[in-house]
Amino acid sequence: MNYSIALIPGDGIGPEVTGPAVEILDAAGDKAGHVFHYVELEAGGRAIDSTGVPLPEGVVETAARCDALLLGAVGGPKWEKLPGDLRPERALLGLRKGLGVFANLRPAALLPQLRSACPLKDEVLTAARPGGEPGFDLLIVRELTGGLYFGERGRSADGSSAFDTETYSRMEIERVLRTGYASAAKRRKKLCVVDKSNVLESSRLWREVAEELAKEYPSIETSYMYVDNCAMQLVRGPGQFDVIVTSNLFGDILSDEASVLTGSIGMLPSASLGSAGAAGEKSIMGMYEPVHGSAPDIAGKDIANPLAAILSGAMMLRYSFGLEKEAALIESAVSRVLDSGLRTGDIAGRGNTGETIVGTRAMADAVLKAVEDAP
Ligand code: IPM
Ligand code: MG
Secondary structure (H helix, E strand, O other): OEEEEEEEEEOOOHHHHHHHHHHHHHHHHHHOOOEEEEEEOOOOHHHHHHHOOOOOOOHHHHHHHOOEEEEEEOOOHHHOOOOHHHOOHHHHHHHHHHHOOOEEEEEEEOOHHHHHHOOOOHHHHHOOOOOOOOOOEEEEEEEOOOHHHOOOEEEOOOOOOEEEOOOOOHHHHHHHHHHHHHHHHOOOOEEEEEEOOOOOHHHHHHHHHHHHHHOOOOOOEEEEEEHHHHHHHHHHOHHHOOEEEEOHHHHHHHHHHHHHHOOOHHHOOOEEEOHHHHOOOOOOOEEEOOOOOOOHHHOOOOOOOOHHHHHHHHHHHHHOOOOHHHHHHHHHHHHHHHHOOEEOHHHOOOOOOOOEEOOHHHHHHHHHHHHHHOO
């Protein structure tokens, strides 16, 4: 099969990590005779430099005509002083909204090889784990095109106060919850709705909709948690969670917290899905990006971890193209490379023997070779 992939390398470490992700996608596709055609597009800081705006006209439309979008990262200190709607981050928000990818899947699991890079104690990592093995395997489903990120905002006339608004419709809440249920059905059949319904009216609507919907999914165990408690539970017993569904802002914050537990934010891939894929079927359009940002401080130094971008490529194969076997091929290649002891600096365990610290390129080459060598 032929697939077209919109590619936005972006700023900072974006190009350094999407380059390897593309090579590895190609190698995995090659095994089964699939060919990927890339349509490179500019967005974020780079686009500001060349066109004056973060999301030039036509970018969303061109991306939408492709089968999926792979994005590196956008942003950097160079553009930080620009007014809000001209900042590189606007490109991300414009793409998410423009492509209608309202469900953002952020899996966070502790790979056994990275145990020493996880800051939690064994007793915390074994809590609520049936087998007693230290670890966790959770999925944050973050609402991505609504809430505080897209609500009305502004300043008072004299500039002495400012506001942002959290607005959610029943429809927006219901569709992301359904994505959560579809995911939970394929996992350990537990879904935790995270909100702040003891204070916020928008959260009370979340809970109301969730309580109604839960009746449609009797085989899934639905629970509810306030976001402050969830932030605490993540570091007290992450093993208790399977799927967490939450709003845009809460999901942003909780996914950064969860990433640290996996060893590094450099390990976390993400998939953002629209309606078809979001309901658990094959998706027509998905946007795939590592959860980490553009990390301008380490850009161009060959030390960034390319695994989040590489694993985002695997998620693309799975969710947008239905190529489960090829997705698993990439994931097991990453696992074997970690078995061999190769680590980028961010995931190196303190004082661990048997580990070799390598740069971005060497890590990517090792994964590439593991994909190529796979039977
Ligand atoms: C993320 C990022 C973005 C977000 C920023 C860069 C706008 O933190 O994808 O988590 O807040 O959504
Ligand atoms: Mg974030």
